[in-house]
Amino acid sequence: MRQPFPSLVIRADSFQAQGTFAVNQATFLNPDPQVVSELRALLEAKNAGVVAHFYMDAELQGVLTACDWPHIFISDSLAMADAAVRMAAAGAKAVFVLGVDFMSENVRAVMDHAGHADVPVYRLAEQDIGCSLAESAQGPAYRAWLNKAAKNDNALHVIYINTGLDVKAKAHAVVPTITCTSSNVLKTILQADTQIPNLSVHYGPDTYMGQNLEVLFRTLADQDDAVIQALHPAHNQASVRDLASRFDVFPNGNCVVHHMFGDAVARQVEEDYADAYITAHLEVPGEMFALGARAQTQGRGVVGSTSNILDFIKAKLAEAAQEKGPRVLRFVLGTESGMLTAIVRAVRDLLAESGRDDLGVEIIFPVAQDAVAQTGDALGILPGIAGGEGCSVAGGCASCPFMKMNELEGLFSLLQAMGSQDLTPYHPKAYSEQLGGRSLAQVGTEPILYMRHFQRTGQLPAELLELVVAGEQ
Numbered sequence: 001m002r003q004p005f006p007s008l009v010i011r012a013d014s015f016q017a018q019g020t021f022a023v024n025q026a027t028f029l030n031p032d033p034q035v036v037s038e039l040r041a042l043l044e045a046k047n048a049g050v051v052a053h054f055y056m057d058a059e060l061q062g063v064l065t066a067c068d069w070p071h072i073f074i075s076d077s078l079a080m081a082d083a084a085v086r087m088a089a090a091g092a093k094a095v096f097v098l099g100v101d102f103m104s105e106n107v108r109a110v111m112d113h114a115g116h117a118d119v120p121v122y123r124l125a126e127q128d129i130g131c132s133l134a135e136s137a138q139g140p141a142y143r144a145w146l147n148k149a150a151k152n153d154n155a156l157h158v159i160y161i162n163t164g165l166d167v168k169a170k171a172h173a174v175v176p177t178i179t180c181t182s183s184n185v186l187k188t189i190l191q192a193d194t195q196i197p198n199l200s201v202h203y204g205p206d207t208y209m210g211q212n213l214e215v216l217f218r219t220l221a222d223q224d225d226a227v228i229q230a231l232h233p234a235h236n237q238a239s240v241r242d243l244a245s246r247f248d249v250f251p252n253g254n255c256v257v258h259h260m261f262g263d264a265v266a267r268q269v270e271e272d273y274a275d276a277y278i279t280a281h282l283e284v285p286g287e288m289f290a291l292g293a294r295a296q297t298q299g300r301g302v303v304g305s306t307s308n309i310l311d312f313i314k315a316k317l318a319e320a321a322q323e324k325g326p327r328v329l330r331f332v333l334g335t336e337s338g339m340l341t342a343i344v345r346a347v348r349d350l351l352a353e354s355g356r357d358d359l360g361v362e363i364i365f366p367v368a369q370d371a372v373a374q375t376g377d378a379l380g381i382l383p384g385i386a387g388g389e390g391c392s393v394a395g396g397c398a399s400c401p402f403m404k405m406n407e408l409e410g411l412f413s414l415l416q417a418m419g420s421q422d423l424t425p426y427h428p429k430a431y432s433e434q435l436g437g438r439s440l441a442q443v444g445t446e447p448i449l450y451m452r453h454f455q456r457t458g459q460l461p462a463e464l465l466e467l468v469v470a471g472e473q
């Protein structure tokens, strides 16, 4: 009989962990109060803010979540930059970005645009904090794909935010480009199609997400118009089917973490966890995505962004709190395990609010047992062949090795050094190289600003539409 996936049951005042991976995750959910109070004192003394991604190291997230300082925010990448702007506007003297490099670049660009260029942004490592997905857009294959895309009339490049500012800039110079995140990609493409006649839409670099979007468009085209119009009022079966035929995906871009939610993992989820809700990030491979999408149509799951997954868990727990009787709701977590800290916080807030100590939430990590290895360090065990290497092709991994380059110790030492040492190596890259008379940073910020315009107004900006129709950048 195969081994069950590790899991953690969250109750109002206790945890119940099954499997070593979950036991380690649980350890960090009750951080040392001394460490928490030292971090708080340091943040206050330096008047610094911290924005961190949901996928952050569990130890760091545990301490940050317990730290009662107003300038701390943990979220998906879209909300990180807005939080940083709010912190700067409220007087924070610096913002530390805990994530990978495209996130700190995005925060820097948005803060500059919001008039906070004087507030420094710091990353937690001197060396690059890469991302396998971002790297897949840096090579000649992506350039060749874009050059081909540029030959189409009315071509629009929709680029995932998980890419460097230089990549966004160089792509925008070839095909007019708008940035997207997993929470707004579907609506961005549907909206673009209503504003640009005969749109040719090119999505990259995340191949799984692109293929999942193709499936979504095809599935949507078979739904009633009322279902489609709940997503976008100007669309119907015919328009979505037509759009699907003009949708093109970069074929070679992968996130190492989401890549691991493959065939075997999906099969075990389907066969052994039929009673559980299924959550799947838009970046996961087709098998896991299909499970999540099917569960979603039956009200038993969700596919989408990290925020969509968190909102789904909260909504199901709120529904259960309206019903009588003890219950443990089970959720398969089809994304990076760092989400756990935010889930625990949300679940405990809801349980406290409802006064229900007979309810619980079980988070199931679809990590293959043979993908868990001894690391020999204080943590003991990490998913993957070895801690530093990340994930195992043997099947299953739920932890991003790049995100884990952010360490609590590093945050402490940078805060201590702030104001007395030169922290230039910790700034996001400046990208001052010129492209058409402007810096790469300036050009690469434009696709981000187009996305922010869409977020604010629900419309793509006129400037972008003109570029697309003129077929130039």
Ligand code: SF4
Pocket: 055, 100, 130, 131, 132, 133, 134, 162, 255, 256, 257, 258, 336, 400, 401, 402, 403
């Ligand atoms: S989980 Fe890690 S490798 Fe995957 S897209 Fe995010 S930062 Fe990149």
